[in-house]
Amino acid sequence: MRRTPARRRRLFAAALLVASVLAPMATTPATAVPAALPTALSATFDHGGTEDCPPDGFGPELTARLDKAIEDVREQAGIPGLVAGLWFPGKGSYVRASGVADKVTGKPMTTDGFVRIGSETKTFTVTALLKLVDDGRIQLDDPISKYIAGVPRGPEITLRQLAEMRSGLFPYTDDADFQHDLLSDPSRFFTPHEVLAYGYKHNNTFDPGAQFQYSNTNLVLLGLVVEKVSGQRLVDFIDKRVLRPAHLRRTLFPTGPEFPEPHPRGYTNQTLSGEVTDSTDWNPSWAWAAGAMISDLEDLRRWAKIVATGTLLSPETQAERLKTLPTGFPGTGYGLGIMETGGWIGHNGSIPGYETVTVYLPSQKATMVLMLNTDITSQGQEPSSLVARAITEILTPDNVYDRPVPPREAGPSRAIDIGFAAR
Template sequence: MRHTSYRRPLAVALLAASVLAPMATTPAAALHAPGVRPAGVHAAGADGYGEDDNARDSLDPALSARLDKAVAKVREQAGIPGVVVGLWMPGKGNYVRATGIADKTTGRPMTADSYVRIGSETKTFTVTALLELVDRHKVRLDDPISRYIPGVPNGRRITLRQLAEMRSGLFPYTSDADFEHDLLSDPQRVFTPRELLAYGFKHPNTFAPGAQFEYCNSNLILLGLVVEKVTGHKLRDVIDERVLRPAHLRHTLFPKGNEFPEPHPQGYTDQTLSGEVANSTNWNPSWAWAAGAMISNLQDLRHWAKVVATGTLLSPETQAQRLKTLPTGFPGTTYGLGIFNASGWIGHNGSLPGYETVTVYLPSKKATLVIMLNTDITYEGQEPSTLVARAVTEIVTPDNVYAGAVVGP
């Protein structure tokens, strides 16, 4: 596998990042029950989305062939073991492809019905849970974090809004050398949210609140704690009850440990103490918690992309605030409340050891793009998911070429 010779700091291992009553759907925990078949492109229409076209490649054959060639080129160039690409463009058709391998040892092929760890896409769920509390008048975005969580450096001046916008100035715990050593020395370790914050809080804040953008997972850990404090319930339960169920996401879950529904690909990373490539499939994602621990599949991510971009679960006023994206310093990419706008594509990407995803929606064309990979190993300093998304959008939306993640190596 070809990739850069250096190992990225874990500061960039997690990238970019309801007012409805709960509905009766299968809870996330039921995914582990015998006989529950995961949804995918071969189970179209089974999840109540009202869309039967997941299984059909209905794009113009010549266009599909161009996409096949472009994805194959990136996969070979960047050494990506397996990739799933889902593209839905009303009026033009759909394109769903799973290529490469899910397991290097057995050669098992990648399949479109796979579950994957979605990394920082978790941020879209955590912030949606927070914004649902805003709509219920339980919290206000301009409340200081000190109102809810004591001990935050400069917490009286840092607002919930600034945390969600990545403009708090808090030091990212994933940039702490002790954290990186502790995680990579024992990837099965269970971290508590307070332990994670402690790694970051021992450093000075990096800038005054609101002064600039800095992608920081400490922000989302704090927002997760706010959701728990205000509701009196575990974050995973709030997300399940107030976000996943109303959105009909029956194949998305916030794991308690390192559980991983089948089928799933093996994940490969060079985020190791030695820099050697390792299988990270069963690493415990507790270290990412509200910032990046969740799991989903193609079918659910397709649906979620539109929910996030259009604000289905939120009031119009709150959604408008969410979409007020601000400059990040990265060309073509702005950031709002737990989401980004990358050249018109609204959503989030995710990356953690072994897996990368992109889930975005283009309102101007009502198009949805979902990408899932089983590696996070960079190629010439670029995230492999960004390379795939860029290759696809250069062909299908040349006026809106995906600009990439909000953080680089």
């Protein structure tokens, strides 16, 4: 079955979403992963960074309900394997892996694997940008033209609007030539300027600040701003100023298809033919600052609270980050590289073969992390959103993640996986 235009849009908008490959700074095809990372990949899980959660789960009855709800969604949506981690201080925790990590061998999914986190990369890139704000080196209302030349309407578009997804710049992942070039050769290296060129062929979709439109073009530009102002590669700046201070020892920004073990195989139907394929080793350089990073369950658990509460930022800058604006999807707002849905704060990620959700609920100091080894939609909805919704309907009925839109409110394309449906 051939991919429809809508499906192509979903693929790349969200796929990048919330992940990013550290593409080369200029036109260099590849660079090395920071030296400190490989030695840390085998480190044992660090359970610090969140309030204490009783280790004995939520009790047999509630645990059984969660087991059934998650397994029902997994089977109905055709998800090969998934990992769910839930931590509610003072109440309990729940960490489970179900399904398979490899459909060929039948190897079971495990809780200790790495996954590509897609658009969750955006939370790291914007945190890096906000570190420069705190350093006094940039201001959120600076025009992008102050740092990067050649951006359509650059003097009118601010860094804030880029981070809010309100720039009006055309999403390069919606360009038909980009989609064809990527899917024709998923191993290809793309530089940031190469992917931006696909978007620049199109007129801006609206005036700066006029509305919300999820666009990976915005994040690639912000990644270039971080490099320009800091004088460092984005991968190095994020490593030194974000990952290390956050004690994220199993999170990395690859420069190509490298993928530490262990990891599940990833499956997608974002192909030229629409057939399902193994996309585990596809090169994510096209997503760069928008969606190329890799992490694991424990690091994402720690990051959920850090990004939602602003541990790495000044209170004033975090307050700016959390000023969410309407997205057009009821119950969901978007701030500076961060979303709020049903009271949960964080981001989701989607990239061919993988989906993740990393969110924090301030009212209960609760954390939810999901990792899936597919991005194939089910009845037009992102599989990670289906799982998150099923879980929160049980655990936090007053705070349901991505609550379904009533029929009268639904638009022509409801794929809000705010991975954003980063696709």
